[in-house]
Amino acid sequence: MRPKDVRMQLHTKILLGLVLGTLFGFLANVLGITWLQQTLVALEPIGTAFIRLITMIVIPLVVASLMVGTASLGDLAKLGRIGGKTVGFYMCTTAVAVTIGLLVSNLFRPGSRIDDTTRDSLSAQFSGDAADRMTLAEEAPSVMDTLLNIIPRNPVQAAAEMDLLSLIFFTIVFAAAISVIAPRRREAVITFFEGVNDASMVVIDWVMKLAPYAVFALIASVVAQFGLDLLRSLLAYSGVVVLGLAIHLAFTYGLAVRFLAKLNFLEFLKRIAKAPLVAFSTSSSNATLPVTMETAEEEVGVSKPVSSFVLPLGATINMDGTALYQAVAVMFIAQIYGIDLSVAQQLIIVLTATLASIGAAGVPSAGIITLIIVLNAVGLGDQVQAGIALILGVDRILDMIRTSVNVTGDITAASVIARSEGEELGFKPRTKEPAVPVG
Ligand code: ASP
Numbered sequence: 001m002r003p004k005d006v007r008m009q010l011h012t013k014i015l016l017g018l019v020l021g022t023l024f025g026f027l028a029n030v031l032g033i034t035w036l037q038q039t040l041v042a043l044e045p046i047g048t049a050f051i052r053l054i055t056m057i058v059i060p061l062v063v064a065s066l067m068v069g070t071a072s073l074g075d076l077a078k079l080g081r082i083g084g085k086t087v088g089f090y091m092c093t094t095a096v097a098v099t100i101g102l103l104v105s106n107l108f109r110p111g112s113r114i115d116d117t118t119r120d121s122l123s124a125q126f127s128g129d130a131a132d133r134m135t136l137a138e139e140a141p142s143v144m145d146t147l148l149n150i151i152p153r154n155p156v157q158a159a160a161e162m163d164l165l166s167l168i169f170f171t172i173v174f175a176a177a178i179s180v181i182a183p184r185r186r187e188a189v190i191t192f193f194e195g196v197n198d199a200s201m202v203v204i205d206w207v208m209k210l211a212p213y214a215v216f217a218l219i220a221s222v223v224a225q226f227g228l229d230l231l232r233s234l235l236a237y238s239g240v241v242v243l244g245l246a247i248h249l250a251f252t253y254g255l256a257v258r259f260l261a262k263l264n265f266l267e268f269l270k271r272i273a274k275a276p277l278v279a280f281s282t283s284s285s286n287a288t289l290p291v292t293m294e295t296a297e298e299e300v301g302v303s304k305p306v307s308s309f310v311l312p313l314g315a316t317i318n319m320d321g322t323a324l325y326q327a328v329a330v331m332f333i334a335q336i337y338g339i340d341l342s343v344a345q346q347l348i349i350v351l352t353a354t355l356a357s358i359g360a361a362g363v364p365s366a367g368i369i370t371l372i373i374v375l376n377a378v379g380l381g382d383q384v385q386a387g388i389a390l391i392l393g394v395d396r397i398l399d400m401i402r403t404s405v406n407v408t409g410d411i412t413a414a415s416v417i418a419r420s421e422g423e424e425l426g427f428k429p430r431t432k433e434p435a436v437p438v439g
Helices: 006-030 036-042 044-056 058-071 076-108 116-138 143-149 154-162 164-178 183-208 212-228 229-231 235-260 265-272 274-282 283-301 304-317 320-336 344-359 366-377 379-392 394-421
Strands: none
Touching: 006 212, 006 274, 006 304, 006 320, 036 044, 036 058, 044 058, 044 212, 044 274, 044 283, 058 164, 058 265, 058 283, 076 183, 076 235, 076 304, 076 320, 076 344, 076 379, 076 394, 116 379, 143 344, 154 164, 164 304, 183 283, 212 235, 212 274, 212 379, 235 320, 235 394, 265 274, 265 283, 265 394, 274 283, 274 304, 283 304, 283 394, 320 344, 320 366, 320 379, 320 394, 344 366, 366 379, 366 394
């Protein structure tokens, strides 16, 4: 038996870890207490161990839950319908996010507030790292190859390389096949994967007990190392990104949750908080996926067929936070170099940032690599290296924030799709038994 309000305590503990970690890191950095700084940086492996532990369960969870979810959908037409709605909703919200990013950057013009000396010193400081990112971007495959790569040559290899999109593709095809084979055989396969799924959920529950300590270690080591100095010089830019993300959260998700999922938005945020908090600490939608799925199912009541389909897909292709950030970053870099982007160019940003965020993997810093594609598309090819170097310093912290938004967007979509399929959503009482019975 689980103690009564263990779930609420976990939220609170994670938040506490976050606040204390920031505070300690900040003190060590600002007061220049070297031994504290070193100790906090040395704690990072605790955070890394946590990230590896939850990432470890991603493959068994995605395969098992998608297999059970899709095979139990009953008919293939339903699969097609949910698939269409999911991709449509993801594309629309991402395009809205980019538009919000463009609006706030046009309004506040963060690039006009940086003087030339700051610009040049930041560019010089990070130019080496920026060159590395550019090499990574150059290695990125073409659009046609990206589409072809969704079909795995070998599903085991796709799993081994954490290539989620290919793995999802294979699993859906396989599960669709399972749903049409003889019932006796079908039951056997589904029962097997149900067991794998339940066991994965138990592992997640275990690992999450570590979350508050891991969050403390991750945040404290980042803040102790980088401090807030960089943030100050790029305050206007970071502020505009955060403002855009807040608007997207409050309006786009607020309206979708209220009117499409028909849930109270504030209560929704409170219930799902664990997932964005873990996303904030890990900067990875993929690593957060097990927590995202558990939260959507247990806290909001999304059914397994919907959550197992919508959420893994979302972790890979739905990145509203990333797309919005890319829009602001492109505008910021253009403004710094005194380049005015026309309305047509800004429309290109809407298109390419939406596509680039689909192409970005749900791992830390993926967004800054695909940003290079957007910069090239609007004709800022010459400014790429210096531009990336400019914003690289604050990228880690912005990555944490945009990843939280990405994950919140995924749970919002799962709730909206579930409701559109006629599911009864609702916040479960906190005193309920664990969803996965143990023993
Ligand atoms: N870290 C982000 C995610 O995992 C991607 C990015 O914006 O870099 O969702």
